[in-house]
Amino acid sequence: MKLGIVGSGIIVKDFLSIAHHLKHTTILSLCSTKRSEEDARALAKEYLIGQIFTDFEDFLKSEADTVYLGLPNHLHFSYAYQALLAGKNVIVEKPFTPTIEQATVLSRTARENHLFLFEAVTTLYQPDYRRVKELIPSLGSIKLVRCSYSQYSRRYDRFKNGEVLPAFDPGCAGGALMDINIYNLHYAAGLFGTPESVHYFANMERGIDTSGVLLLDYGSFLCTLTGAKDCSAPDSCIIQGDKGYLIQDSPANICEGGRVILNDGSEETVGSHSCSHRMISEFLEFENMILTGDLTNCYRYLDHTLCVCEILTQARRMAGIVFPADGQEVQ
Ligand SMILES: NC(=O)c1ccc[n+]([C@@H]2O[C@H](COP(=O)([O-])OP(=O)(O)OC[C@H]3O[C@@H](n4cnc5c(N)ncnc54)[C@H](OP(=O)(O)O)[C@@H]3O)[C@@H](O)[C@H]2O)c1
Incomplete structure (x- = not known):
């Protein structure tokens, strides 16, 4: 290149x-x-x-x-x-x-x-994410998926003090969904495709979501995706099936390591790739x-x-988060 x-x-x-x-x-x-x-x-x-x-x-x-x-x-x-x-x-x-x-x-x-034309989103290209895809059939029928990615942002302190930086500015298409929950969404949509319906429940401050829960309904199972820039917690991705579950104790932008634990007590590691740099x-x-x-x-x-953009747009509009691009005509 x-x-x-x-x-x-x-x-x-x-x-x-x-x-x-x-x-x-x-x-x-x-x-x-x-x-x-x-x-x-x-x-x-x-x-x-x-x-x-x-x-x-x-x-x-x-x-x-x-x-x-x-x-x-x-x-x-x-x-x-x-x-x-x-x-x-x-x-x-x-x-x-x-x-x-x-x-x-x-x-x-x-x-x-x-x-x-590429979207640079690290999730999809991580070796252990690919391994997760291969391991999913061993979990049986999928019932629940939970991904959580929270990062208290120093920019949130400035936001609370009245300064609006792009990451919290609806005028710059910011917010927790676009900035951080998007990794959880790529993780889930990359594994399971387009859901039947989408709901977004957001903590809103001054017209922007500082944290929120995105619910994807796949008909036979549900995904809850939590993303926060106003509080923190340990990050994880968990996929639960009727034969066992898979857990990764890392945020969805890194997808490193993890375990599959089956109902019969057997256990397998997801991968051993240590991610020297996520990009x-x-x-x-x-x-x-x-x-x-x-x-x-x-x-x-x-x-x-495109699948992810469709979900993001639906979710955001449902939660009443308005970006300038919503009112603009595109070519
Ligand atoms: N930070 C991360 O860890 C991270 C991770 C993954 C993805 N991203 C994505 O990367 C993008 C940038 O994020 P960031 O954290 O790097 O933001 P940032 O530190 O604010 O950097 C944005 C850069 O864009 C420049 N810029 C603004 N308008 C420009 C223009 N018209 N022409 C040329 N340069 C212009 C800014 O210059 P000035 O400073 O002079 O305004 C600044 O250098 C976002 O879409 C974000 O979602 C960021």
Whole structure:
């Protein structure tokens, strides 16, 4: 990949720290805001990135064939759309887009132009998550699924003091569902697909969900997905069937390890992969799909992303969380 990066915040710095694992990728350019240009120059120096841009249109004229967007949620759609129209493959940080309508437009544009388009969500690419998929039949008929991911956010202290940062701003498509519960949703939808119905019960403060419980009804079983940015608790994912249960004592963005315990008392470990950094597996797979031209696999992941966007949009609208994109027409 000849990669161009947009943004110079937390996730971009995280990505740069693992980028040396991508043996077939060169990072050509970084596009930041004008206010963060100095920060971007420091990153470029540290990671030997040749070009810095503060204008996205100029950035799109550069040689990069693939663009990684580490931007606030409400900018994902317009930046990804412009990049696709400029003929670039696009890797968008999670959550893919604030609405299903926007996600559908991006998906259509990528497919029409035979371009790669990924949502960077670590869950789906973790080796132990794949092992969970293989182990599910041993649990018998699935009855209940519970995933819990809570992280008290320092930004919540600032929110309580009246400062609204993007993660808590409906104007930036923030909130606990979009920011943290989305990992639980990817976990469940990646295993079980589209549910029959969706309900979201949220703790709301000033128009945004600071925590909440997403209920997915699959007809023969139920999933409860809990995500919080205003309180903390141990994280876990538990799948209960009539022959036994599987438990992972890690958040759904990491999905590391776990056990299957069957009713007959037998026990099996889920995996032994220690996750040195949660972002390595996803980016290795993006690189490999692009290198081998594997659009079929890419679009399989994209179908899953559309399923998740549909659920997020339904759940959020049901809870009365309104984003600016809800009132906008998309192409
Ligand atoms: N933080 C995490 O652990 C994490 C994990 C997974 C996914 N993500 C996702 O990654 C995305 C970014 O999150 P973050 O935590 O990295 O946020 P962040 O630290 O606030 O970084 C956002 C970056 O986007 C830049 N930016 C804003 N508008 C821009 C524009 N028009 N052109 C170029 N750059 C622009 C910001 O620049 P300024 O600072 O100058 O405004 C900043 O560098 C979000 O969608 C989030 O859900 C984050």
